[in-house]
Amino acid sequence: MKVEQIYTGCLAQGAYYIVSENEAAIIDPLREVKPYLDRLEKDNVSLKYIFETHFHADFVSGHLDLSKKTGAPIVYGPTANPEFEAIIAEDNQIFEIGKLKIKVLHTPGHTMESSTFLLIDENGIETAIFTGDTLFLGDVGRPDLAQKATSLTQEDLAGILYESLHSKIIPLDDNITVYPAHGAGSACGKNMQKETVDTLGNQKKSNYALNQPDKESFIREVLDGLTAPPKYFGMNVALNKGGYESLDLVMNKGLNPVSVKDFEAFAEETGALILDTRSPGEFHKGFIPNSINIGLKGDFAPWVGTLIIDVKHPILLVSDEGTEEETITRLSRVGFDNVLGYLKGSFEAWKNSGKETDEVKRISPSEFAEQFDGNSKVIDVRKLTEYSAEHIDNAYNKPLDGISDWVGSIDDSEHFFLHCAGGYRSMIAASILNAHGIRNFTEIEGGFNGIKKTEKFPISDFVCQSKTI
Template identity: 80%
Template sequence: MKIEQIYTGCLAQGAYYIVSENEAAIIDPLRETKPYTDRLEKDGVKLKYIFETHFHADFVSGHMDLSKKTGAPIVYGPTAAPEFEAIIAEDYQIFEIGKIKIKVLHTPGHTMESSTYLLIDEDGKETAIFSGDTLFLGDVGRPDLAQKSAHMTQEELAGLLYESLQTKIVPLADDITVYPAHGAGSACGKNMQKETVDTLGNQKKTNYALNQPDKASFVREVLDGLSAPPQYFGMNVAMNKGGVASFDEVMEKGNKPVSVEDFESVAENTGALILDTRDAAVFHQGFIPNAINIGLKGDFAPWVGAMIVDVQQPILLVADVGTEEEVITRLSRVGFDNVIGFLDGGFESWRNSGKEVDKINRISAGEFADQYTENSKIIDVRKETEYEAEHVNDAYRRPLADINEWVTTLDNNEHFFVHCAGGYRSMIAASILNSRGIRNFTEIEGGFNKIKETAIPRSNFVCQSKI
């Protein structure tokens, strides 16, 4: 038997490839299927089942493409109602792969169809669970995403999750390995550990959610401090439930060079958003007017999902030459399938053509310290928890995820400084502000990590003032 965790850092997502004898199973595959078909071919095994732990909200699964290419059926837990052919398993139903077995444990709460898959090895020993978003390392799945479809409150869903954990997971042996669907950085939980594999026994000791004295305490603690889910979550659920275009079609459509001469007219005629995926350190020195910067070398896909409201939005790419396929792939993972092309030759071709170039005013933390006064207006776009831990005195707490709400409160006649933790998120904010005609600001390179090295006064007092 072989178990391989295929972990994708930018999504903090784990898919699983399991082999026994000449058969295989894959759990929660990502959108692109080649990594899985390559493994199947290399190992000379047949894919027998594709298991889905639930209808994912934070990424688009590759289950349909993989099923079409391999002939393997898709398996969901009880109550799932996909709009395509699939096996809807019964609670405790067993599936055989080679000499091992997978037992379905229906564990509703995160979503109603959520299921945990219990692996029983060749010797009949319960060895591991693939817990999806039911149980994370250090946390459990947020129970506020399925309220509308389940016709239940988040408190009711949290109570259901408590019962699932207590009746299906906690009674299992301590030496069972826990393989979750996500790790630290995912918006599907709030307190996940950086590790991606653990024993159930250790989770029983260290996971706050498994150490609540009763259901009421569990509900209260699990719901406390949940931020609003990213806007694209609902759209991804619908795509996973209803079916999507094949990844190959998405790549063929998007992987098309657009000349400098045609780029502006294509953008204007299609209403496309110009998405520049270069590093912030390069972007601020020159970019196409109105382009939005979300750097590929960061939490690219989740921030695209959070910043771009509609997954159907046509997108034109400006990317480092040679990275276009990677960009399209990572966009497709969160459902942004409507890439219509990329700037041929990258930004340098635009600059060399003599076309108009815009810039962002970026300064170092040292320069910020020289310019800082008690009257300086500072906008901190980090998450609330980061801000509350420590921030520049009197800085305004304005999380990047909420930019569409607070951008309308800004006065373009009043200069302000903007920063995040390291410069990635603040450049996203800067590009959005710039595209909306707000230009009287300065972005700080290195963000709060560098500001802490200066003498600028800091505190953990929460400023409640309005802009």
């Protein structure tokens, strides 16, 4: 028996590859399926089932492409209604993979079709649960995503989730291994641990959601502090439920090198967003006017989804040469399939052609310390929890994920300093501000982490972030 967790850090997502004898199963695969096909070939096994814990909101699953390439059926739990052929399992139905068995436990609450898959080894011992978004390490799945698809309130869904946990999961043996679909950094929960594997017994002791005295307390605590989900979530659910274009076709269309002349014309004709995926350090020195910077080396796909939102919006890429395929792949993971091409020769080709360029004024924390005075305006684009934990006194907190709501309120006649934690998010914000004609600001390299080291700023008292969630 082999159980492999295939964890993708930028999405904080775990897929699972299970092998027994000459058969395999894959749970919650990512959009690009070649890594799974390579594993199957290496192990000389056939894929028998593709299990989906639910209709994912934060990424596009690879279930359809994987099924087409292998012939393996897709399995959902009870009440799922996909718009393609799939096995809709009954509660407690058992599927066999070699000498192993996988038992379907219907655990609604995060969504109504959400299911947990219980792994039973060749000796009949229950050894692991693949919990999807029902149970995380340190948290449970947010119960507010499925409201639009039902007549239920988030309080109703939280109550249903409580019943699922207490009737299906908590009664299981403490020694069972918990394999969740997500870890820290995912927007599908609010309090997840950095670890990606644990025992159920430890979760029974340490997970706040499993230690509430009653259902009412559970509902209150699970809903407390939930921020609005990213707006692209609903579009990803629709793709996972209704189907999508093969990644092979998406890649063929997107890997289209475009000359400087054609790139400019293409952008004007199509209204495409120019997405610059170079590092913040390179972007600030020079970029195509009105382009948006979301660096590939970071939480790229989630920020694309959060800020661009419309998965169908046409995109033209400015990427470091050699990273185009990775960029298109990572965009596809969150459903952004409409990449029209990329700038051949990257930004250097644009600059060398004599075309107009723009830049962001960026200074070091020490330079910030020299320029800062008691009247300086500072905008901190970190999350509220980060800001609440510690911040520059009198700084304004305007989280990046809400920039579309606050960008119109910025007074460009008044200079301000802009920072995040390390410079990644503040450069995204800087590019968006520039695109809106707001230019009277200075971005701080290294963000709050660098600012603190100067020890020259009035900083609020530190508060542990776990207490601010």
